[in-house]
Every structure is written in structure tokens, then in C-alpha cells.
Amino acid sequence: QKEVEQDPGPLSVPEGAIVSLNCTYSNSAFQYFMWYRQYSRKGPELLMYTYSSGNKEDGRFTAQVDKSSKYISLFIRDSQPSDSATYLCARNGIFGTGTRLKVLA
Amino acid sequence: DAGVTQSPTHLIKTRGQHVTLRCSPISGHKSVSWYQQVLGQGPQFIFQYYEKEERGRGNFPDRFSARQFPNYSSELNVNALLLGDSALYLCASSSDLRSTQYFGPGTRLTVL
Numbered sequence: 001q002k003e004v005e006q007d008p009g010p011l012s013v014p015e016g017a018i019v020s021l022n023c024t025y026s027n028s029a030f031q032y033f034m035w036y037r038q039y040s041r042k043g044p045e046l047l048m049y050t051y052s053s054g055n056k057e058d059g060r061f062t063a064q065v066d067k068s069s070k071y072i073s074l075f076i077r078d079s080q081p082s083d084s085a086t087y088l089c090a091r092n093g094i095f096g097t098g099t100r101l102k103v104l105a
Numbered sequence: 106d107a108g109v110t111q112s113p114t115h116l117i118k119t120r121g122q123h124v125t126l127r128c129s130p131i132s133g134h135k136s137v138s139w140y141q142q143v144l145g146q147g148p149q150f151i152f153q154y155y156e157k158e159e160r161g162r163g164n165f166p167d168r169f170s171a172r173q174f175p176n177y178s179s180e181l182n183v184n185a186l187l188l189g190d191s192a193l194y195l196c197a198s199s200s201d202l203r204s205t206q207y208f209g210p211g212t213r214l215t216v217l
Contacts, residue, residue, distance in 0.1 A: 008145070034205065043109075043195055043208040044148065088147050093138070093206065095147035
């Protein structure tokens with residue numbers, strides 16, 4: 001089992017939809033969690049990070065960590081075509097494969 | 106403030122050659138990490154340096170080596186290039202070993 005697992009997608013949604021992106025992880029050592037956005041042929045851009053269980057909100061983005069079920073989620077409200085990118089989750093610097101998101105205008 | 110910078114942007118090499126990639130961290134950051142990202146995959150950890158010492162190494166062969174300089178910039182060297190080394194090589198900097206990492210734009214290496 002990989003340390004961090006993500007559904008690679010692609011995930012296509014209409015503009016304005018709420019997007020839910022998910023990751024699972026397998027190790028329970030000290031941990032911090034991050035979500036990155038990566039546009040094609042660019043470096044990853046940090047969106048959010050958290051060290052604890054629960055929700056963290058930043059504008060249209062909400063990161064959720066459930067340590068009991070080892071589940072990490074990123075919610076995007078009012079999705080825009082400019083949100084079309086690959087979203088990478090990471091735990092302690094270990095990355096998932098990324099989920100490709102396409103928001104249709 | 107400048108973010109993480111990497112050079113060169115693109116590079117084409119042939120099998121068996123050697124390559125050196127360079128990274129300058131965000132000002133004030135003392136840790137630099139290197140990642141390899143193959144198309145369609147997430148970044149794979151290669152090395153982490155902090156205060157000029159290697160503090161972590163991923164599962165990569167000895168053909169890969171790196172170093173960090175007194176100004177905290179870093180180089181990644183790859184010897185005896187293979188076709189499978191073709192990838193986007195990412196540098197990330199952080200203020201210390203466990204702080205948030207910020208990535209540079211990457212160097213795209215193509216091995217022919």
C-alpha cells in the first residue's frame with residue numbers, strides 16, 4: 001500500500017460546482033498535511049497546510065483531515081475554469097499521484 | 106520577494122551524460138529538497154539538505170548526488186543519464202526541516 005493514495009481522475013465538473021478531492025494515507029507517525037495545485041508544466045503551488053484534525057478554510061478552499069480514518073479532503077466552492085489543474089496531497093513530504101481536475105465553463 | 110528559482114528551465118541530454126541542476130531558495134530559508142516528477146505522477150523525494158548537511162535521502166541510485174552551499178543554494182547532479190531520468194526536477198525550500206515547503210518552477214530534463 002502506498003503511503004499516500006489519490007484517485008488520479010480526471011474529474012470534470014461544471015463551473016460553479018463544489019469539488020471534493022480526497023486522499024488516504026497509511027502511516028500514523030507525526031504528520032502534517034498539505035494540498036498543492038499544479039498547472040501543466042509548472043511547479044506545485046502550496047494551497048493549504050494543516051497539522052491537526054478538523055477543517056481549515058481559506059477563501060473558496062477548505063481542507064479537512066480525519067486522522068481516525070486517515071482521510072484528507074480538499075473542497076473547492078464555486079469552482080472556476082481557472083481551478084483546472086492537478087491537485088496534489090502530501091503527508092510529511094510524501095506526495096500522492098495527484099488528481100486532475102477540469103472545470104467546464 | 107523572489108520565490109524559489111531554478112536553472113536551467115529546460116535541458117536536453119543524451120544517455121550516459123552528466124547533468125547539474127541548480128536551485129536558489131527563498132531568502133531566509135535554510136532547507137532545500139529535491140524531487141523528481143515523472144509525467145502523470147506526483148513528486149518523488151530525492152534529497153533534503155539543511156544547513157549544508159544531507160538530512161534525508163529517497164530511494165534513488167548513487168548516480169544522484171547533491172550538495173548545499175554556504176548561501177543555502179543547492180545543486181543536484183545526475184551521472185550516467187538513463188532514458189528513465191527524463192522528468193521535471195523540482196526544488197523546494199523551507200525555513201527548517203519540518204516547515205512548509207515552497208516549490209520552484211522546475212527544470213525539465215529530457216534524456217535522448
